[in-house]
Amino acid sequence: MSLGSQIAWDDTVLPFQLDRSDIRGRVARLDGVLEQVLSQHDYPPEIEALVAEAALLTAMIGQTIKLRWKLSLQVRGDGPVRLIATDYYAPEAEGAPARIRAYASFDADRLQPGADPFGQIGKGYFAVLIDQGRDMVPYQGITPIAGGSLSACAETYFAQSEQLPTRFALAFGRSRLAGQGERWRAGGVMLQMMPEASPHAAGEGGTGDAGLLQADDILDGDEAESWTRANTLLDTVEEMELIGPSVEATQLLVRLFHEERPRVFDPQRVQFGCTCSEDRVRQSLSIYSAKDIAHMTTEEGIVTADCQFCGAHYELDPATLGFEAGKDGDDD
Incomplete structure (x- = not known):
């Protein structure tokens, strides 16, 4: 395999x-984008693994759905891992890359080094949020944390919320190529069957954890047999x-599914991308009064804000913030 073809599939x-x-289905390979996502923070290995898995799932699910703007995954738990949040921004134009960002919030004092990362989420939920832009009603689907991995949670979400049998096979971790430094890589295959009619009756429980639906509950x-x-x-992967x-993505499909007659479509490039800006920070603070803004002001007389996704730091004049900005306060 040539270096050029390797780069083409990253x-x-x-x-x-x-x-x-x-x-x-989808075959995904994340290399530089995952390295950029994780390099924004000094995460412990357990958190890095969860963020890597979530970013890979986001890339695959986001490309599956016809988006005009954004798909988000959110994982919330009551364990040491409190939140994993990812965003997938659809391409802004034909041929443009999609953009991904991700971050995690966790309690470092409660984190157990070396323990199973997924087990440190605890009880909580896995959510898929779809925002199609202004004047469109956002969609949110939620399923409980279950199944032993984030990919299993995603499979349960599609079975439970969409009644679409779905399967993920994922791999991720640090690797080193000849002559290069160690860096993160991730790859995976997503399968999804589009049933003509589900045999599952609404209101019936499934065979998964806590009665959740699984693929076998939906198909017959x-x-x-095909599934x-x-x-x-x-x-066998x-x-x-x-x-x-x-192994190129197309070679992998032939190795795995040559008897199933795989047919590929145009690949979608992805890159790290954050939408934060000073204007967005100002907009988020526009709901606060001058008194609220005063409580946010530092001893140096500024209001600061940091993007949790990319680490960008903003310093703002409190007199220009909030819905009372610009008022002289002398009105009777």
């Missing part, structure tokens, strides 16, 4: 379809095949 999501069955007949066959093939870079 930070991309490749859509595909298995023509033998009604199954669509030929669809169930089982595709998942059996995906079970190796971690290094997912992460690469020795």
Whole structure:
């Protein structure tokens, strides 16, 4: 494999379809974008692993949904890991890259080094939020934390909220290429069947944790057979095949699904991107009174704000902030 082809598949999501069955999918490779996401913070290894998994899921799910603006994943728990938040911004123009950002909030004193990262989320929920922009009603779907991984939570979300059988096979971690320093890489395959009609009756419980729906609860007949066959093939994938870079995305599809007649579509590039700005900070503070702004003002006479996603630091004049900015306070 040439260096050029390796670079071509880094930070991309490749859509595909298995023509033998009604199954669509995505192959994702994150390299530089994941390194940039994680380099914004000095996370412990357990937090890095969760953020890497969430970013990879976000890239795959975001590309699956026809977005005009933003898809977000939020994981909230009562354990040491309080919050994992990711955003996927749809391309602004034909051929432009999608943008991803992510961050985590955690209690360092309660974090258990070396313990299972997912287990440190505790009880909570996994949420998918879709914002299609101004004058559009946002969508939010929530499922409980369950299943042993964030990818299992995502599978449960699609089965429970969308009744779409979905499967993820993911790999992520630090790796070192010849002549280069150690850096993060991640890769994965997403399968999703689009059933013509679900046999599951509304209101019935599923076979998953706490009665949640799973793929087997949704499918039957030929669809169930096709789904089982595709998942059996995906079970043979190796971690290094997912992460690469020795195996191109198209080669991986042929290795795994050649009998299913895979067909690929145009790949989508992804990059790290944050939408924070001074104007957005000012807008977020516009709901506060002058008294509120005074409580936020430092001894140096400024209001500061830091972006949790990219680390950008803003210093603002308190007299220009809040809904009372510009008033002289002398009105009777």
